[in-house]
Amino acid sequence: MGYLQDFEQKLSAECYQNEPPFCTAACPFGLDVKELVKKWKKGRFNAAYRTFQNTVGFPGIVAAACPHPCEEVCLRCGKDGAVSLHRLEQATLAHASRQNPNAYNMPSKGKRIAVIGAGISGLACTLFLSNKKYEVTVFEKSDRIGGRLWQELPPEVFLTDIERQFRHETYELRTNAEVRNLEELSDFDAIYIATGSQGEQFGLELSGSGACATGWPGVFLGGSVLGKDTIEALADGLVASRAVERYLKTGTMNHPSEQVDTKLCMDPASLEEVPSVVMAEGEIYTEKEAVFEAERCVLCSCDACMRECDLMRLFEKNPRRIYEEVYITIHPGTLSRDGTWATRLISTCSQCGLCKEVCPQRIDIGKFFLQSHQTMREKGAMPWVFHDYWLRDMYFSNGEASLCKVPPGTEGKTRYVFFPGCQMGASDPAYVERSYAWLRQMEPATGLWLHCCGAPAKWAGDRKLHEQATGAIREEWERLGKPELIFGCSTCRQMFDTHLPEISGSFLYEKMAAWGLEIDSIPADTYSVFDPCSSREYPELQQSIRQLAGAAGIVLDPLSHEGWNARCCGYGGQTQIAAPQYAREVAMDRTGEKESTYIAYCVNCRDTFAAQQKPAVHILDLVFGLRPADAQPPVLSERWENRRELKRRMLAELGEEIMAKEKKRILYIEEALKQKLSAGMILESDMEEVVDWCEETGHKLINPANGGFTGHKKIQNMTYWAEYRPEGDGFRLLNGYAHRMCLEEDLKCQEEK
Amino acid sequence: MSGREMICWRCQRKLEPKQTFFQYLGHTFHTDILCCPECGEVLIPEDLAKGRMAEVEQELEDK
Numbered sequence: 001m002g003y004l005q006d007f008e009q010k011l012s013a014e015c016y017q018n019e020p021p022f023c024t025a026a027c028p029f030g031l032d033v034k035e036l037v038k039k040w041k042k043g044r045f046n047a048a049y050r051t052f053q054n055t056v057g058f059p060g061i062v063a064a065a066c067p068h069p070c071e072e073v074c075l076r077c078g079k080d081g082a083v084s085l086h087r088l089e090q091a092t093l094a095h096a097s098r099q100n101p102n103a104y105n106m107p108s109k110g111k112r113i114a115v116i117g118a119g120i121s122g123l124a125c126t127l128f129l130s131n132k133k134y135e136v137t138v139f140e141k142s143d144r145i146g147g148r149l150w151q152e153l154p155p156e157v158f159l160t161d162i163e164r165q166f167r168h169e170t171y172e173l174r175t176n177a178e179v180r181n182l183e184e185l186s187d188f189d190a191i192y193i194a195t196g197s198q199g200e201q202f203g204l205e206l207s208g209s210g211a212c213a214t215g216w217p218g219v220f221l222g223g224s225v226l227g228k229d230t231i232e233a234l235a236d237g238l239v240a241s242r243a244v245e246r247y248l249k250t251g252t253m254n255h256p257s258e259q260v261d262t263k264l265c266m267d268p269a270s271l272e273e274v275p276s277v278v279m280a281e282g283e284i285y286t287e288k289e290a291v292f293e294a295e296r297c298v299l300c301s302c303d304a305c306m307r308e309c310d311l312m313r314l315f316e317k318n319p320r321r322i323y324e325e326v327y328i329t330i331h332p333g334t335l336s337r338d339g340t341w342a343t344r345l346i347s348t349c350s351q352c353g354l355c356k357e358v359c360p361q362r363i364d365i366g367k368f369f370l371q372s373h374q375t376m377r378e379k380g381a382m383p384w385v386f387h388d389y390w391l392r393d394m395y396f397s398n399g400e401a402s403l404c405k406v407p408p409g410t411e412g413k414t415r416y417v418f419f420p421g422c423q424m425g426a427s428d429p430a431y432v433e434r435s436y437a438w439l440r441q442m443e444p445a446t447g448l449w450l451h452c453c454g455a456p457a458k459w460a461g462d463r464k465l466h467e468q469a470t471g472a473i474r475e476e477w478e479r480l481g482k483p484e485l486i487f488g489c490s491t492c493r494q495m496f497d498t499h500l501p502e503i504s505g506s507f508l509y510e511k512m513a514a515w516g517l518e519i520d521s522i523p524a525d526t527y528s529v530f531d532p533c534s535s536r537e538y539p540e541l542q543q544s545i546r547q548l549a550g551a552a553g554i555v556l557d558p559l560s561h562e563g564w565n566a567r568c569c570g571y572g573g574q575t576q577i578a579a580p581q582y583a584r585e586v587a588m589d590r591t592g593e594k595e596s597t598y599i600a601y602c603v604n605c606r607d608t609f610a611a612q613q614k615p616a617v618h619i620l621d622l623v624f625g626l627r628p629a630d631a632q633p634p635v636l637s638e639r640w641e642n643r644r645e646l647k648r649r650m651l652a653e654l655g656e657e658i659m660a661k662e663k664k665r666i667l668y669i670e671e672a673l674k675q676k677l678s679a680g681m682i683l684e685s686d687m688e689e690v691v692d693w694c695e696e697t698g699h700k701l702i703n704p705a706n707g708g709f710t711g712h713k714k715i716q717n718m719t720y721w722a723e724y725r726p727e728g729d730g731f732r733l734l735n736g737y738a739h740r741m742c743l744e745e746d747l748k749c750q751e752e753k
Numbered sequence: 754m755s756g757r758e759m760i761c762w763r764c765q766r767k768l769e770p771k772q773t774f775f776q777y778l779g780h781t782f783h784t785d786i787l788c789c790p791e792c793g794e795v796l797i798p799e800d801l802a803k804g805r806m807a808e809v810e811q812e813l814e815d816k
Contacts, residue, residue, distance in 0.1 A: 340814075340815070340816060341815075343814065343815070344814060344815055383778055383813075383814040384778075385810075385814065386814075698762055698763045699762075699763070699794060700762045700794075701759040701760065701761055701762060701768070701789075701794060701796055702759065702760050702762050703758055703759055703760075704758065704760055705758060709762070710759065710796060712795075712797070721797065721799070721802065735799060737799045737802050737803060738802070739797065739802040739806050739807070739810070740777060740810045741775045741776065741777035741806060741809065741810055741813075742775065742776055742777070743773065743774070743775060743795060744773075744774040744775065744776055744781070745773075745774075745793065745795075747776060
């Protein structure tokens with residue numbers, strides 16, 4: 001369970017979500033560009049100016065002189081041109097109406113600092129220290145301030161800015177005052193040497209122990225004297241001011257380097273194209289133009305999981321938010337919210353694994369969800385309804401509908417056993433029958449194993465049940481003589497590879513591609529292969545499907561997510577009950593991508609799409625000429641009946657007859673009602689059980705006006721209601737519905753039994 | 754269908770509202786439901802099951 005306990009640490013240490021954007025990392029000042037962009041987008045130029053000034057000290061000089069390395073690394077560079085940050089900075093200066101600094105009336109800190117050099121680096125250090133009311137004296141060997149700015153900018157630009165920023169600050173400026181020896185400054189508490197290009201270093205170098213620190217306590221070095229350009233020198237002066245302040249407060253020279261790095265990885269191809277704003281006139285954006293240009297910024301952050309995972313995208317929850325919601329769910333009472341806050345969210349994860357695939361750090365949120373699910377299940381705090389139906393289906397597959405047989409006379413000699421998975425026969429018994437017949441043509445001793453792989457128990461977070469399910473499979477496989485399995489479902493194979501690695505296997509479709517088979521003519525159409533999420537780890541399987549399609553003369557139109565980043569169809573996990581609307585949205589997103597007919601090789605994908613009226617076939621439909629692309633999927637009850645029927649037929653095939661279970665009463669149900677029951681996850685056998693109970697016990701109500709009966713029965717967890725009336729030799733079901741909460745009387749009755 | 758026209762099959766009595774207890778996810782609550790005054794046979798019409806009851810179920814699941 002380590003993943004669950006260590007997840008917060010893992011997120012803090014490894015998740016790139018809070019990595020700075022490329023522009024901030026490239027900026028000598030580490031400017032918080034995203035913060036600025038948010039203000040620009042709202043047209044808040046005064047607020048943007050304040051942020052800009054606070055970070056760079058001299059906004060006028062920076063806007064005019066910065067070579068804007070930010071633009072060279074802008075994500076849009078690789079698409080439609082960088083967001084023009086330098087023009088946005090200039091627009092800020094042009095449109096901000098309040099640019100004068102604020103005056104703060106604070107007492108002097110009583111510490112004296114000497115700054116050597118009145119170039120931009122020395123002035124930047126002076127500005128921030130004097131702003132904090134340190135007493136700064138600037139020694140300048142020439143007769144003017146500004147240093148190399150005189151060669152780079154018009155004096156009205158930099159002198160105006162310097163004058164404005166120092167408006168409320170006082171410092172002592174000594175011009176024509178060359179410092180020859182640091183001993184002269186021994187009565188100062190700290191010194192910043194910013195003597196400019198080719199300037200005096202007084203024999204000192206950077207010590208590496210902290211930002212701008214020399215080996216001499218209290219003496220700092222930075223700016224052009226170290227070969228930096230004007231803007232880097234300015235940034236150095238600001239860093240030096242903070243290093244000096246730390247020294248004065250703590251006596252240490254270890255102010256950390258403020259160099260911002262980023263590990264962000266983003267692909268410009270995913271950007272929507274938005275061309276740069278062209279100025280209508282002049283060289284400065286109008287306010288409107290600036291807003292439009294700012295809107296081109298996508299506020300870069302690592303959001304690979306947020307973009308690709310349906311759950312995170314549609315619920316707008318990032319990994320940190322998910323962690324917090326799940327944490328307070330597992331540990332109720334730790335925060336203000338007390339209760340099972342995120343149980344539905346936990347149960348909505350389809351366990352498709354895409355989050356891990358797309359994460360540059362391979363953080364597995366699905367695994368975190370699964371372990372959270374297990375914890376909640378063990379505490380008995382997960383609502384049973386999210387997993388109830390799927391476990392019923394699993395019990396049915398492993399009980400009434402299960403079969404494990406080898407052809408008579410081949411006991412102990414079986415090399416292969418076909419394991420189609422529980423839902424293949426549920427969708428259409430012919431898929432299993434035809435596939436098995438073909439396998440026996442190729443390898444007559446092949447056995448058949450109709451069983452569930454245990455995925456529902458795993459997804460329900462029920463570790464004990466899951467262990468029992470896998471244990472039973474292992475025992476049966478050993479009894480069969482440890483044959484190689486031929487899988488029809490990639491989820492089954494995934495479950496076996498993870499939990500029963502000793503059982504080797506391959507896919508039916510790989511065998512078909514390798515052994516070869518005749519494929520009848522395929523209806524002319526445009527087709528796309530929809531790889532199921534569980535096929536991601538099996539490229540040979542994905543290839544075999546394309547090979548079979550190719551053999552049938554189909555030219556494929558590829559989907560956006562194929563192969564390594566295959567997505568869930570909307571069926572996976574417990575989503576259909578925990579969040580049915582979400583499951584529909586996911587399915588609609590998948591079906592809406594292309595108009596082509598989808599070729600699925602997971603029956604659940606095929607049936608999910610067909611239920612959305614999307615033309616979709618299973619690869620076996622093409623191989624054996626079975627269902628057409630517009631065939632509606634079976635309703636829930638048919639999925640059960642199909643499995644009973646399949647077992648009967650396959651047993652007959654293998655030389656054993658069983659009779660269909662006789663029903664106590666005939667219940668007639670119209671097609672529309674069958675659909676309604678199926679949508680409500682109600683089995684017709686549940687309705688039959690209610691009617692049987694009512695008729696046998698007399699526990700029912702009658703409507704004298706029409707002779708219709710109404711009655712109910714609690715079956716396991718759910719309470720089912722049937723409205724019906726006698727008809728011919730049986731009964732006609734008029735309506736059926738169910739609820740999750742139960743009547744206390746029914747509970748007592750059930751307990752007594 | 755209001756349910757008032759329904760008659761208990763066994764007792765042949767008209768249904769009357771009666772306080773009835775429910776349970777879900779460890780919570781117990783009660784409301785007035787149409788019942789047979791003699792044997793207690795209840796009626797929960799579909800609009801109640803799919804309406805207010807489903808809302809409460811969801812609230813408790815998300816609580």
